[in-house]
Amino acid sequence: MSGPEFNAEPGPGVPVPVALVGAGRVAHAAHLRELRDLRHIIRLAAVVEADPDRIAAVRGFPGVAACADLDEAVAAGARAVLVCTPWWTHRDVVLACLARGLPVLCEKPVSLDPAEIEELAAAERAAGVPVAAAYMKRHDPVVGLFVEHCRKRLARGRRLVVDIHDPNAPHQVAHLLPFDPPPFGPQPPPAEEALARALGPAADAGQREAYARGLGGSLIHQVNLVHAVLDDGPGLYGTLLHADRWAGGDTVSCRWRPADGLVVDATHARLPEHRRYREILEFTAEDSVATLTLPSPYARDEAATLHVETWDAATGLGTRHTHTAEPGNTGFRRQLVAWARTLHSDAAPPLPGLADVRRDTLTLHEAASRLG
Incomplete structure (x- = not known):
């Protein structure tokens, strides 16, 4: 240094x-x-x-x-x-x-x-x-196994799906804070000003809100993981097929096609009445399915779990392997x-540094600009 x-x-x-x-x-x-x-x-x-x-x-x-x-x-x-x-x-x-x-x-x-x-x-x-x-998700060893599996089968990959059910509510962290957690509410004026600068005058309030929360506040983690899978290949920026929001903007969804044979779908749903955070990434290839389940990023008593199913069309034989890590050794700690x-x-x-940040942000900035 x-x-x-x-x-x-x-x-x-x-x-x-x-x-x-x-x-x-x-x-x-x-x-x-x-x-x-x-x-x-x-x-x-x-x-x-x-x-x-x-x-x-x-x-x-x-x-x-x-x-x-x-x-x-x-x-x-x-x-x-x-x-x-x-x-x-x-x-x-x-x-x-x-x-x-x-x-x-x-x-x-x-x-x-x-x-x-x-x-x-x-x-x-x-x-x-x-x-x-x-x-911090990049430092979880189970996530690393998922990324490695996807990279090896990328040429045969057909779909990578991200699905997040997020309470995004004070009860998620209230037990971890020595003060009352801030309530979920509108963006403060400095945040609104920053979003207006970032997205420009053509963006409406719904686009700014979705960019700050469902896209930039959450899915930016998973877009980073997708980019880790794609490695030095084509990124997601410039390959967006559609971006949409519904439920008053509490749910956002995007679809990209970074290669002719591969589609990436990502959805973030804010569901405040859900008591638990749920995140699943699933990679489907011609000969396998890898399903990664991640707990709340604040959880210490749970760990990521990866199920990998493969099969041989010639013999009809299949395998299923499960990988997990000890609870408590969180991505935050490893980071x-x-x-x-x-x-x-x-x-x-x-x-991961500013080059990663730039690629991820350009991807979600484009999605926010095209939200329906």
Whole structure:
């Protein structure tokens, strides 16, 4: 790593001191509880948060500094930054980190504006330190098996389906937060302004809402997984067949055809009365079906499950294999471990970065622009 503020990089075996910017829902529901168990790898040195109640809720981290800004966090010893602020603030926060030479792990969506992503990429190149995107599903080993299976059979693939039933309601995370979760409601004015800039004046309120939530707020994870399957082949951008929304915009669905023989369908349905999150990805090839089931991203007592069925037309014999991982070792946890390795060593495998963000965002930006 390089950069004026990262020259004091700790050596192997020494926890990386990081700052958390934003101590809201995702920080408490996911990152902080993992950081408590990973103190031998990552040390929370500072929290940058304007809300005093949220700062007070950061318990169990001895010596953590409550800071008003990044300069105070650097003075407290932070040498990298985990960004968990609302998505429409990410551009300013990440640019401020890069200006100080601080590597970043930024929660998704990093941005929903392609122009902002290009700006961040230019700043990243100038700073010489990386911006990693928090695609935590990519760090689940069962998800990795699914991606590997699909890649091997891509030439024989016919359909890849994503189906998400999402309560997207306060009860999903209420038990994980030391404060009342924010109610589901309209986008705040700064978010509306950011969406208007991203989609332009031709987009209506329904398109902006669907882009912020069902598309950019959720399906961006799964589009990233589809792009991981497609690897260096054609991406989804420019291959959109249709995009639609219904149920007052609470459900969105898209279909792409990235190759003549392959169709990708993705649907996100907000169903607040459902008590559990449900996510299924299914890849159908000429000789197999792979079905990946993922629990709520906030669940620690469940794990991803992959069923792979294959058959031989000549013999009529088939096989079924099931893969799962131990509960508790979540994608959030594995992501933090992988990030810490990149901060310790340039030789560590890089995390998904702004090139991934650009491809995923362009894909869903196009879908939002064409929503029926």
